[in-house]
Amino acid sequence: MKGASVVPITVAGLKSACSQCNLQELCLPFGLDHTEIDRLDELVATRRKVKRQQHLYRAGEAFEAIYAIRTGSFKTDVILEDGREQVTGFQMTGEILGLDGISSEHHSCNAVALEDSEVCIIPFAKLEELSREVEALQHQFHKVMSREIVRDHGVMMLLGSMRAEERLAAFLLNMSQRFTARGFSPAEFHLRMTREEIGSYLGLKLETVSRAFSRFQEDGLVSVQQKHIRILDIPGLKKLMHHPQFT
Amino acid sequence: MKGASVVPITVAGLKSACSQCNLQELCLPFGLDHTEIDRLDELVATRRKVKRQQHLYRAGEAFEAIYAIRTGSFKTDVILEDGREQVTGFQMTGEILGLDGISSEHHSCNAVALEDSEVCIIPFAKLEELSREVEALQHQFHKVMSREIVRDHGVMMLLGSMRAEERLAAFLLNMSQRFTARGFSPAEFHLRMTREEIGSYLGLKLETVSRAFSRFQEDGLVSVQQKHIRILDIPGLKKLMHHPQFT
DNA sequence: GACCCTGTTTGACCTGGATCAAACAGCGAT
DNA sequence: ATCGCTGTTTGATCCAGGTCAAACAGGGTC
Numbered sequence: 268m269k270g271a272s273v274v275p276i277t278v279a280g281l282k283s284a285c286s287q288c289n290l291q292e293l294c295l296p297f298g299l300d301h302t303e304i305d306r307l308d309e310l311v312a313t314r315r316k317v318k319r320q321q322h323l324y325r326a327g328e329a330f331e332a333i334y335a336i337r338t339g340s341f342k343t344d345v346i347l348e349d350g351r352e353q354v355t356g357f358q359m360t361g362e363i364l365g366l367d368g369i370s371s372e373h374h375s376c377n378a379v380a381l382e383d384s385e386v387c388i389i390p391f392a393k394l395e396e397l398s399r400e401v402e403a404l405q406h407q408f409h410k411v412m413s414r415e416i417v418r419d420h421g422v423m424m425l426l427g428s429m430r431a432e433e434r435l436a437a438f439l440l441n442m443s444q445r446f447t448a449r450g451f452s453p454a455e456f457h458l459r460m461t462r463e464e465i466g467s468y469l470g471l472k473l474e475t476v477s478r479a480f481s482r483f484q485e486d487g488l489v490s491v492q493q494k495h496i497r498i499l500d501i502p503g504l505k506k507l508m509h510h511p512q513f514t
Numbered sequence: 515m516k517g518a519s520v521v522p523i524t525v526a527g528l529k530s531a532c533s534q535c536n537l538q539e540l541c542l543p544f545g546l547d548h549t550e551i552d553r554l555d556e557l558v559a560t561r562r563k564v565k566r567q568q569h570l571y572r573a574g575e576a577f578e579a580i581y582a583i584r585t586g587s588f589k590t591d592v593i594l595e596d597g598r599e600q601v602t603g604f605q606m607t608g609e610i611l612g613l614d615g616i617s618s619e620h621h622s623c624n625a626v627a628l629e630d631s632e633v634c635i636i637p638f639a640k641l642e643e644l645s646r647e648v649e650a651l652q653h654q655f656h657k658v659m660s661r662e663i664v665r666d667h668g669v670m671m672l673l674g675s676m677r678a679e680e681r682l683a684a685f686l687l688n689m690s691q692r693f694t695a696r697g698f699s700p701a702e703f704h705l706r707m708t709r710e711e712i713g714s715y716l717g718l719k720l721e722t723v724s725r726a727f728s729r730f731q732e733d734g735l736v737s738v739q740q741k742h743i744r745i746l747d748i749p750g751l752k753k754l755m756h757h758p759q760f761t
Numbered sequence: 762g763a764c765c766c767t768g769t770t771t772g773a774c775c776t777g778g779a780t781c782a783a784a785c786a787g788c789g790a791t
Numbered sequence: 792a793t794c795g796c797t798g799t800t801t802g803a804t805c806c807a808g809g810t811c812a813a814a815c816a817g818g819g820t821c
Contacts, residue, residue, distance in 0.1 A: 345667055345668075345670075345671050347671065347675070347756075348756055349756055351675045352675075353667075353670055353671040353674045353675045354674075355667045355670050355671075366659075366660055366663055367660060367663050367664050367667065368660070369656050369657055369659075369660035370657045370658075370660035370661040370663075370664055371664070375664045375667065376667060395649070395652060395653060395656070398646075398652075399645075399646045399647075399649065399652060400646075402642070402646065405642060405645075405646060406642060409616050409642070409659075410616055410617045411617075412613075412616075412656075412659045412660070412663070413613055413614060413615070413616035413617035413659070414617040415663055416613055416614050416617075416659070416662055416663060416666065417614050417617050417618070417622045419663065419666035419667070419669075419670070420592055420600075420602045420614065420622065420623060420666070421592075422666075422670055423592075423600055423602050423666070423669055423670065423673060424592050424594065424600040424602075426670060426673035426674050426717060427600045427601075427673050427714065427715075427716075427717035428594070428598045428599075428600045428714075428717070430807075430808090431807075431808065461767090461768065461769090462768075462769065462770095463768080467674065467675075468674070469674075470673060470674035470675070471808075471809090472808075472809060472810080473768085473769080474769090474770080474771085474808090474809080474810085475807090475808055475809075477769060477770055477771085478770085478771080478808090480769095480770090481770070481771080493768085493769075493816085493817075494768095509594075509595055509596055677777075677778090678777075678778065708797090708798065708799090709798075709799065709800095710798080718778075718779090719778075719779060719780080720798085720799080721778085721779080721780085721799090721800085721801085722777090722778055722779075724799060724800055724801080725778090725800085725801080727799095727800090728800070728801080740786085740787080740798085740799075
C-alpha cells in the first residue's frame with residue numbers, strides 16, 4: 268500500500284497524492300469532488316519522511332506549511348524554560364499538524380515522530396489561495412481547525428477535572444475510537460508512546476500511569492503487555508469515567 | 515463611546531460596526547483596509563446584548579454564527595454528565611466566541627456572560643463567503659483560530675505541569691497583559707469571575723485559589739480586595755512561575 | 762551467550778491540594 | 792437597620808498522586 272520508500276517526492280514526481288489516498292475521509296480532502304481533489308493534489312506535491320524520535324518541526328521555527336500524516340504517528344509538546352515538558356497531543360494518520368504556527372508565523376510547539384513516519388507537506392499560502400476558490404476545501408479546513416479546538420477543550424476537561432484513572436480510561440477510549448476510525452480493531456492496539464509521554468499528556472507521572480494500567484488489568488478491564496493493549500471491557504472503562512469514585 | 519443602549523440593532527439600523535469600533539486591532543478587522551472593513555460591516559450588521567449570567571449559547575445548540583465581544587466579558591465551559599464543570603476560557607472585548615461550533619455544526623461548550631455584555635453577531639456562512647473574496651479577512655480569521663489553539667496549549671501546560679501558585683501567577687500575568695492590550699492598567703484591574711470559576715479554569719478548588727491569593731498578598735506580590743486586584747510585583751510573579759519551589 | 766540501556770513495574774513513604782467546616786464580608790431586599 | 796444570600800477567607804484534617812528507590816523485562820550489540 269505504502270510505496271516501499273519513495274523519499275521526498277519532488278514536484279515532478281508521481282502526482283497522485285490525495286486522490287489515491289485512503290485517508291481522504293479523515294483528512295483535508297473530505298467533502299471535495301474529484302476535480303477539486305485534483306487541484307488539491309497539485310498543492311500537496313511533496314512529502315517528507317521523518318524517522319522515529321526526529322522532529323518534524325520545532326517551536327520557534329518559521330511557519331510555512333501544515334502537514335498531513337500519511338503513515339506513522341507523532342506527538343506535539345511544549346517545553347518550559349526550566350525543562351518541564353507538556354505533551355499537547357498525539358496525532359495519527361490523516362490528522363493535520365502545524366496549525367499552531369498560523370497565528371504568529373512561527374511554530375509554537377514541537378512535533379516529534381513516535382515511529383518512522385511520512386507526512387504530506389501542504390504549503391500554507393497555497394492552501395489559503397486554493398481555499399478561496401474551492402468552497403468545500405475552505406469549509407473542511409475550518410472544520411479541521413475547529414475540531415482541534417474542541418479536542419483541546421476535552422483535554423482541559425481531562426486535566427482540570429478528572430482523577431488519574433478517569434484520565435487513563437478517557438485516553439484509552441479515545442485511542443480505541445481513533446484506531447477504529449482507521450479500520451483497526453477497537454479492542455487491540457499498539458501504543459507508540461512511552462508511559463512518560465502518556466503521563467505528560469495526562470498530567471500524571473509515569474509511575475501513576477503504570478499503576479493505573481496495573482489496576483485496570485487486575486479489574487479485568489484491559490490486558491496490558493508493555494505497549495500492547497487489549498481492551499476487554501469498554502463499557503467498564505466508560506462507567507469508570509462517569510463514576511469517579513468506584514460506585 | 516458605546517451608545518447608551520441600542521438593543522439588537524436590526525440590519526436597517528446604524529451601519530457603523532467594525533469601521534467605528536476601537537477594538538479593530540484585536541478583532542477580525544485587523545489588517546483589512548477601509549473598503550474591506552466596509553464589506554465586513556455589512557456582514558456584522560446585528561448585535562446582541564447578554565445580561566450577566568445569561569448564556570450566549572449552550573452546548574448542543576445549532577451553530578450558525580461566531581461572536582465578537584464588543585463590551586463585557588464571558589466564560590466558556592464544558593459540563594460533564596455528572597455535573598463537573600471545566601471552565602475552558604475567559605474572553606474579553608475583541609475576542610471571538612463560538613469557533614468550537616464549526617466542526618460539528620453544533621456548539622460544544624457553553625458561553626456565559628460574566629457581566630452585562632454585548633456581542634457582534636457574525637453569521638458564519640457569510641463570513642466564509644466574504645473571506646473567499648477578501649484575502650486579508652481570510653488570513654486574519656485563520657490567525658484568530660490558530661491563536662485559540664495556541665492559547666489552549668498554554669492552558670494544557672498550566673493544568674498538566676504547574677503547581678497551584680504557578681497557575682495563579684500565570685493567570686494573573688495573562689489577565690494583566692490582556693488588560694494592557696485594551697488600554698487599561700497592567701497593574702490594577704477588576705476580576706469579573708468568582709474564585710470558583712478561576713479554580714475551575716486552573717484545575718484547583720476555590721479554597722486553594724483563595725489561599726494562593728492570600729499567600730501572594732503576604733509576600734507582597736499583589737494586593738487583593740475581593741475581586742479588585744492590584745499587582746505590586748510583576749517580576750516577582752514571573753520568577754515564581756519559573757522556579758516552582760521557592761528558589 | 763553476556764552486557765547494556767531504556768522503559769516499566771512495584772513498594773514505601775511523603776506532601777500539596779482536596780475536603781470538611783466554620784466564620785465572615787458585601788450587598789440587595791424588605 | 793436587619794435579614795438573607797452568595798462569595799470569600801481561614802483552619803483542621805485527609806488522601807490521591809508525587810517522590811524516591813529498587814527490581815525487572817525486552818531488545819539491540821558485541
